[in-house]
Amino acid sequence: MQLETQCLHEGYSPKNGEPRVLPIAQSTTFRYESTEAVARLFDLADPGFFYTRLGNPTVDAVEKKIAALEGGVGALCTSSGQAATLTAILTVAKAGDHVLSTQSIYGGTFNLFAVTLKRFGIEVSFVDQRAPNSELAQAFRPNTKLFFGETLTNPSMHVLDIERLASLAHEHGVPFVVDNTFATPYLCRPFEFGADIVVHSTTKYLDGHAVQMGGCVVDSGNFDWKAHGYSEFCEPDPSYHGLVYTEAFGKAAFIVKARAQIMRDLGCCQTPQGAFYINLGLETLPLRMQKHSENGATVAAFLAAHPAISQVTYPSLPGNPDRALATKYLPKGCTGVISLVLAGGREAGARFIDALKLISLEVHVADIRSCILHPASSTHRQLSDAQLAESGIDPGLVRLSVGLEHVDDIIADLAQALEKA
Ligand SMILES: *Cc1c(COP(=O)(O)O)cnc(C)c1O
Numbered sequence: 001m002q003l004e005t006q007c008l009h010e011g012y013s014p015k016n017g018e019p020r021v022l023p024i025a026q027s028t029t030f031r032y033e034s035t036e037a038v039a040r041l042f043d044l045a046d047p048g049f050f051y052t053r054l055g056n057p058t059v060d061a062v063e064k065k066i067a068a069l070e071g072g073v074g075a076l077c078t079s080s081g082q083a084a085t086l087t088a089i090l091t092v093a094k095a096g097d098h099v100l101s102t103q104s105i106y107g108g109t110f111n112l113f114a115v116t117l118k119r120f121g122i123e124v125s126f127v128d129q130r131a132p133n134s135e136l137a138q139a140f141r142p143n144t145k146l147f148f149g150e151t152l153t154n155p156s157m158h159v160l161d162i163e164r165l166a167s168l169a170h171e172h173g174v175p176f177v178v179d180n181t182f183a184t185p186y187l188c189r190p191f192e193f194g195a196d197i198v199v200h201s202t203t204k205y206l207d208g209h210a211v212q213m214g215g216c217v218v219d220s221g222n223f224d225w226k227a228h229g230y231s232e233f234c235e236p237d238p239s240y241h242g243l244v245y246t247e248a249f250g251k252a253a254f255i256v257k258a259r260a261q262i263m264r265d266l267g268c269c270q271t272p273q274g275a276f277y278i279n280l281g282l283e284t285l286p287l288r289m290q291k292h293s294e295n296g297a298t299v300a301a302f303l304a305a306h307p308a309i310s311q312v313t314y315p316s317l318p319g320n321p322d323r324a325l326a327t328k329y330l331p332k333g334c335t336g337v338i339s340l341v342l343a344g345g346r347e348a349g350a351r352f353i354d355a356l357k358l359i360s361l362e363v364h365v366a367d368i369r370s371c372i373l374h375p376a377s378s379t380h381r382q383l384s385d386a387q388l389a390e391s392g393i394d395p396g397l398v399r400l401s402v403g404l405e406h407v408d409d410i411i412a413d414l415a416q417a418l419e420k421a
Contacts, residue, residue: 003069003186004286011065011279024276025057044243044260054264058272062279066206066216069185069282070198073221074255076263077214077275081181081201082108083268084215088177088199090266091217091258092230093145095121100139100174102129102149102165103390104156106201107380109179110391113148126390129153129160130321133168140172145230146197147174151190151329152182154365155375155399156391157313157339159325166194175223181205182337182366186289188329196223197254202278204366205335208288212277214270217258221251233257288368288404293333295410296402300338302411303400308348308418311341311394336402337365342421346396349374352421353398358405358413370403370410 001009012022030049032038040046049055059077067075078084093099101113103126113124127139129149140147147169149160162178169176175196180188184205190198200206202214225233226246233253236242240260245253263269270278300314315326315334326334342348353361359370363378373379376388376395388395402410 001068006065006068007282007285010068011061011063022058022061022276022279024272026272027056028052044240044248044256052272053267053269054259056272056275058279059270059275062270062275062282063216065279065282066185066200066202067218069189069285070180070218071185071189071191071220072198072218072255074252075216075218076255076258077202077216077270077278078263079215079268079270079274080213081106081179081199081203081215082112083266084199084201084217085109085112085179087215087258087262087266087268088197088217089117089122089146089148090120090262091254092175093122094232096143097122097145098141098143099124100144100147101126102153102160103127104129104153104158104393105148105150105391106154106179106181107375107383107391109150110380110387111382129158129165133164136165136168137172140174144172144174146177147172148177148179150179150182151188152315152335152337154182155337155339155373155379155397156393157315157334157337159315159322159329161325162188162190162193162195162329166196169196170194173228182335183330184285184289184335186286187293187332187335191220191222193329196220202281205281205289205292206285207278207281208285208366208368209277209281210364210367210369212274212281214274214278217255219252219255219258221254223254225253237261289335290333291404292336292366292402295404295407296334296336296338298407299400299402299410299414302414303338303340306415306418308343308352308421309340310343313339335366336370338400338402340398340400341394341396342398344421346376348421349396349398352417355417355420356413357416358409359400359417365399365401367401368404370405370413371401373399373401375399 063075166176178190
């Protein structure tokens with residue numbers, strides 16, 4: 001099936017007389033006829049649902065759909081994008097390990113990596129994703145367990161050279177984990193370029209309507225954990241009476257371990273109702289991403305030509321340093337997200353945002369309604385000016401998320417606010 005068809009039909013196909021629309025299994029638990037049957041579920045010997053923290057039919061349908069959209073062997077939905085990133089990291093790394101990450105990443109992820117993972121005993125160091133391989137290679141250490149980056153960075157809108165960085169990770173025997181939140185599998189499928197694990201904040205375009213927090217971890221099934229000496233994957237797990245993930249689950253070893261260990265113990269699960277909303281969003285993802293990208297490109301061109309703006313970052317704009325990467329990785333479009341800097345700096349940025357009428361100021365991005373945010377005073381508030389610069393964020397940078405309104409109305413609102421700025 002093509003992606004448009006998968007968005008509508010993967011994960012749930014009703015049998016004779018069953019509901020046409022994915023039903024919400026609003027139940028924490030499931031009934032069984034014998035203790036033997038339940039024991040086999042607990043041993044992971046039989047597939048099935050026994051407790052909603054570990055699996056639920058509605059959540060399962062969405063996991064199957066997202067896995068299919070990304071071309072993976074399995075997926076795990078989580079309570080938020082932050083939980084998805086944490087789950088992916090903790091499935092692979094433990095205290096004493098090192099994680100390598102690109103530095104222009106989402107502010108919440110940066111904080112998780114730089115502060116909270118350190119408290120878990122996991123050290124994260126950051127590299128410039130545009131640096132040459134010779135420089136990046138020096139950042140890998142003997143205890144490095146994974147390399148992390150964002151397809152399209154939030155909010156700086158840099159494009160990740162997935163193929164180059166995945167090869168580099170593999171040369172160092174570690175998986176490449178990609179946050180594909182902004183691109184979504186409609187615009188880019190990182191597994192096709194060598195990424196091993198994908199994480200999503202489904203809160204953004206996958207839901208797309210600003211109604212439901214969520215995240216998802218997707219496993220390509222391609223990383224050979226045993227060959228690269230990841231002992232927790234190929235040696236008996238004492239918390240599952242000696243289960244060996246690579247032997248019992250083969251290509252799905254990572255995603256089963258993520259669920260069986262990390263979701264079991266940390267409990268950051270998606271709810272059935274939440275999964276239902278995410279599924280509704282996924283059904284129209286292709287149409288929305290086309291229109292967001294079309295409106296985004298038109299608005300980016302308008303802003304680039306406006307004298308009150310000193311810098312517009314949108315990957316497909318002429319002159320953008322990532323334009324060749326955008327052509328390769330995002331041939332269908334570059335989303336509705338645009339980052340811009342006003343010529344009048346931080347204060348002009350504030351006057352501009354306050355003068356907008358249609359486009360609303362909110363802590364969100366990737367919604368059907370146009371919205372705007374000043375990262376340095378909100379999502380990236382915890383970062384010092386030096387850290388902001390490292391993340392590629394000018395203190396005056398404004399992140400605009402172009403919605404599905406008529407593009408003339410969006411441009412008219414921007415034009416009148418720029419006059420006032
Ligand atoms: C929003 C976002 C996250 C965090 O997701 P939440 O659902 O807000 O927890 C992670 N990565 C990227 C790229 C994001 O935009």
